Amino acid sequence: MKVLIRADASPTIGSGHIARCLTLARELRRQGAHVAFACRLLAGHRLQALEAEGFETLSLPDSYPGEDPQQAIESLLPWQADIEALEHVLADRPGFDWIIVDHYGLDHHWQTAARRFAPRIMAVDDLATRTYSVDLLLNQNLSGTQAVYEGLLPEHCRTLLGPRYALLREEFRCEAIEIKPKVKRVIVNFGGFDAAMQTHHAMLALADYPGLEVDFVAGADNPAWARMQRMAASRPHWRLHSFVGQFHQLMLEADLFIGAGGGTSWERAAMGLPTICIAVSNNQRANGDVMATFGAHVYLGPRETVTVEQLRQAIGFVVDNQCLRQSLAEHSRRLVDRLGASRVAVALAGALLRVRPATQADARLLFEGRNAEAVRRVSLDHSVVDWDRHCQWLQASLVNSQRLLLVGEAADGPVGVLRYDLQDSEALVSIYLFENRLGLGWGRxxxxRGEAFATAHWPQLRSFTAQILPANQASLALFRQAGFSQGTCVFTRVLKDEIDE
Known part of the structure; x- marks a missing residue:
């Protein structure tokens, strides 16, 4: 699978778009995909960092004709110019399977035009304020619900909504931090650029708490950098960092986080790190509100409305309140299971999943897959199948014209098994995934893919039926999502309206 990611970084845009796309790119590469980044040469671009990680990078112009260099983060770019720039850098090279666009300035016009480079488009979004022309849309925020996208998406578009799909790096798949009686160590970070100088405001608020050890993480391009250096120099318990190679380690050692409401929200949630949050851009406000309602952080509001004194009071309220911090940690940890990047990568790879008829050479693969404890637990027959019995069953299945046995394969190996048993114009379907594929969305x-294969193999098919145990919630949800209607533990999908008579 070949994937092109279109995202930018700058003091105005911030670095969050590149950061979360990089997390997804790493996971895609782990699953066998080739990933390239196309980024503009804006001040603060991250092309060198992406190259250092071994990703292909494509440089786009830093300015386009008619573009206002001071335009707001959510203002639209001249999309035709951006497409022309892509055409130039992609000339004479093969196309991609997917384009992922994480950019507030590129709307449905750009997405439609970009299909000349790839047949499938995915958008990473936080806004839900404009029309989209995509096949897959990711909004990892609690505020990203199906209702807010009503009328904005094409009918065929699949949505990945909520922190179940949060793009968390591998190091955040960790145990919860310890909630101590009193806060001793604080970390402050408002993104890679912090053009609004919220890190400096936090310094002013924390000046009245000399007993706290504080790590301030802010790029050297921060407009208040010189002032922050002077303040930190006179306080031995303060450390000002322009770059941190092990940011998650600082988070693990902290008792309180003060920062923005971007992608770091989910890193903090995964660790159960109590947080005082201030939204530094419009796209962070809705999620900040909803997370506060859920009890996952203390949200003070948008930066324009938060004074240094209000932040100082909030710090004083939180540092001595262990019960509050314990509650924040527990509620935030419930939001994420740290498998979001894998699920998003599977949604992309699933579009290219291949199914093939099983052969005798698959005997060991199917034997071990069927006998896995997680598979047996939700099967109609819980018993362990012995090897001789399995080989007899497989041999009989392969010569049975009324049975279709399929193996699903991704770029990095087998995914699962489908069995269809034909009865007149109906096929009974059963499915299981291999243990390392569970819980990531491969079943869908x-x-x-199996349905398309079966209907081509048996043109007389008019419906599929599946029998699911009531306790098998994952399969119940899977078949509902696949368009099956539920009876009493029986799911049916009628095809007669989808096949020409």
């Missing part, structure tokens, strides 16, 4: 792609 496998069912879709």
């Amino acid at each position: 792609a496998l069912l879709a």
Whole structure:
């Protein structure tokens, strides 16, 4: 699978778009994909860092004709110029399977035009304020619900909504931090650029708490950098960092985080790190509100409305309140299970999933897959199948014209198994995934590919039926999502309206 990511970084845009796309790119590469980044040469671009990680990078111009260099982060770019720039750097090279666009300035016009480079487009979004022309949309925020996208998406578009799909780096798959009786160590970070100088405001608020050890993480391009250096120099318990190679380690050692409401929200949630949050851009406000309602952080509001004194009071309220911090940690940890990047990568790879008829050479693969404890637990037959019995069953299945046995394969190996048993114009379907594929969304792609294969193999098919145990909640949800209607533990999908008579 070949993926092109279109995202930018600058003091105005921030670095969050590149950061979360980089997390996804690492996961895609781990699953066998080739990933390239196309970024503009704006001040603060991250092309060298992406190259250092071994990703292909494509440089786009730093300015386009008619573009206002001071335009707001959510203002639209001249999309035709951006497409022309892409055409130039992509000339004479093969196309991509997917384009991922994480950019507030590129709307449905750009997304439609970009299909000349790839047949499938995915958008990473926080706004839900404009029309989209995409096949897959990711909004990892609690505020990203199906209702807010009503009328904005094409009918065929699949949505990945909520922190179940949060793009968390590998190091945040960790145990919760310890909640101590009193806060001793604080970390402050408002993104890679912090053009609004919120780190400096936090310094002013924390000046009245000399007993706290504080790590301030802010790029050297921060407009208040010189002032922050002077303040930190006179306080031995303060450390000002322009770059941190092990940011998550600072977070692990902290008792309180003060920062913005961007992608770091989910890193903090994964660790159960109590947080005082201030939204530094419009796209962070809705999620800040909803997370506060959920009890996952203390949200003070948008930066324009938060004074240094209000932040100082909030710090004083939180540092001595262990019960509050314990509650924040527990509520935030419930939001994420740290598998979001894998799920998003599977949604992309699933579109290219291949199914093939099983062969005798698959005997060991199917034997171990069927006997896995997690598979047996939700099967109609819980018993362990012995090897001789399995080989007899497989041999009989392969010569049975009324049975279709399929293996699903991704770029990095087998995914799962489908079995269809034909009865007149109906097929009974059963499915299982291999243990290392569970809980990531492979089942949906496998069912879709299998259905297409089965209907081509048996043109007389008019419906599929599946029998699911009531306790098998994952399969119940899977078949509902796949368009099956539920009876009493029986799911049916009718095809007669989808096949020409």
